[in-house]
Amino acid sequence: MIRQVRFDKKQRVVDELVRRIESGLMEDGFLLPGEHQLAQEFNVSRGTLREALAELKRRNYIATQSGVGSIVTFDGVALDQRSGWAQALADSGAMINTDVLRLEAVTREDLLPRFGSDQFILLERRRRSNDGTAVSLERSLMPASGGLESLPRVGLIDNSLTITLAAYGYIGERGDQWIGAEPLNAIDAELLGRPEGTVFLKALRTTYDRQNRFMEQVESLLDPVHFRLHLQFGESK
Helix, strand or coil: HHHHHHHHHHHHHHHHHHHHHHCCCCCCCCCCCHHHHHHHHHHHCHHHHHHHHHHHHHHEEEECCCCCEEEEEEEEECCCCCCCHHHHHHHHHCCCCCEEEEEEECCCCCCCHHHHCEEEEEEEEEEEEECCCCEEEEEEEECCHHHCHHHHHHHHHHHHHHHHHHHCCCEEEEEEEEEEEEEHHHCCCCHHHHCCEEEEEEEHHHHHHHCEEEEEEEEEECCCCCCCCCCCCCCCC
């Protein structure tokens, strides 16, 4: 009976945190409150809370980095605000594989007026479904400063950009995102294995951290067969 009660408490914590993550209340890169605060909020022991966090980590909702804490991890762009796009694909039964195509220092003089620097770290990744079909292409630009300049040499922590940015002190606080559609150019079409001119969704997201520092600009090309945009307006009854 005691074990069942503890399981029920853990499941209550898991279900509520999953709800917050899938609803967009806790977005990609969100740093969860500390264990003590969460345990008090849910009125559970630290042991029960840790079991709940371990379950969320196992299900790829969060990742934990020593000295940083637990971070919501949905790599890529969350188009359907009820759940992250990676989770939506997983829910459909798809297995997503990630190819790192480039991780290198680049110069972008066109971005100097906007971000006050023309030196960036570029991470280019391609996502593939379990049958090998490329479903997205993502290019992330980060400042070549604050320790991030070492990324081409040391690589990502746990293969996660979100965890890596957090480990270097970059926690997303605000930003903007634009979503449209455009035909693939020759280079992107080759990387995605599609005919040139195939129309993909295009998302451009810029994120600033809690110190108002620019931390990331992500351009994502998304196969509209696998991704959708969900907007909600008005008050739910």
